[in-house]
Amino acid sequence: MRVALLGGTGDVGEGLAVRWGLDTAHELLVGSRDPERARTVAETYTETVADAGGDADIAGYVNKMAADRADVVVLAVPPYHVANTIAAVADSLDDDDVVVTPAAGMQRDEDGFSYRPPSAGSVAALVREETPDAVPVVGAFHNLAAGRLADLDAAMGIDTLVFGDDDDAVARVVQLAEEIDGLRALRVGGLGAAPEVESLTPLLINVAQQNDDLHDLGVRFH
Numbered sequence: 001m002r003v004a005l006l007g008g009t010g011d012v013g014e015g016l017a018v019r020w021g022l023d024t025a026h027e028l029l030v031g032s033r034d035p036e037r038a039r040t041v042a043e044t045y046t047e048t049v050a051d052a053g054g055d056a057d058i059a060g061y062v063n064k065m066a067a068d069r070a071d072v073v074v075l076a077v078p079p080y081h082v083a084n085t086i087a088a089v090a091d092s093l094d095d096d097d098v099v100v101t102p103a104a105g106m107q108r109d110e111d112g113f114s115y116r117p118p119s120a121g122s123v124a125a126l127v128r129e130e131t132p133d134a135v136p137v138v139g140a141f142h143n144l145a146a147g148r149l150a151d152l153d154a155a156m157g158i159d160t161l162v163f164g165d166d167d168d169a170v171a172r173v174v175q176l177a178e179e180i181d182g183l184r185a186l187r188v189g190g191l192g193a194a195p196e197v198e199s200l201t202p203l204l205i206n207v208a209q210q211n212d213d214l215h216d217l218g219v220r221f222h
Helices: 011-025 035-051 065-069 079-092 125-130 146-150 167-178 193-199 200-210
Strands: 002-008 027-032 059-063 071-073 098-101 106-109 113-114 137-138 160-163 183-187
Touching: 002 011, 002 065, 011 027, 011 035, 011 059, 011 146, 027 035, 027 065, 035 059, 059 065, 059 146, 071 079, 071 167, 071 183, 071 193, 098 125, 098 167, 106 200, 113 200, 125 137, 125 193, 137 167, 137 193, 160 167, 160 193, 193 200
Parallel strands: 002 027, 002 071, 027 059, 071 098, 098 137, 160 183
Antiparallel strands: 106 113, 137 160
């Protein structure tokens, strides 16, 4: 499978790339608006995986080319870049692709982070609006600490919540998520579940920032 990480030079993209690079044989495509940066970062990720004993297939491309080559496209970009990123790659998406959104709308003030969804009601709803109708959208990976993902010596042992309206696309993302060693994917319904899932992200960040021993915390449901 070819997995594109658009905006894959950031923290979330790094974490997912090196984990999939270590634990799977998927071809990973790091996307960026700057193709040279994408290539440089992809080489760094490959070295990180090699240092952990893996042999990753990671290459860097401009976002549009990465999306064109991929079967699954992960929008590893901040929520305020989602619409522009989709617009830039929309004509590169095929009906059998899956678009995955891990972003959550947030704002920060003196009390910490709070949930602030876009006018569409959630980031996932915004992605659905901007993505071609025939291409399924799935939400996943919202509650994963980027630092924990990127530290290949750190055990996962946590869950990620997955939602979407297309059952086959959801199953595909669940399988992809659970190929990361120690990560369990739990289904929580259709795209209408997005606000509840996305709103967990600022809560977890606040807990992590207020407790020194929980910097890279995750959630496990029992």
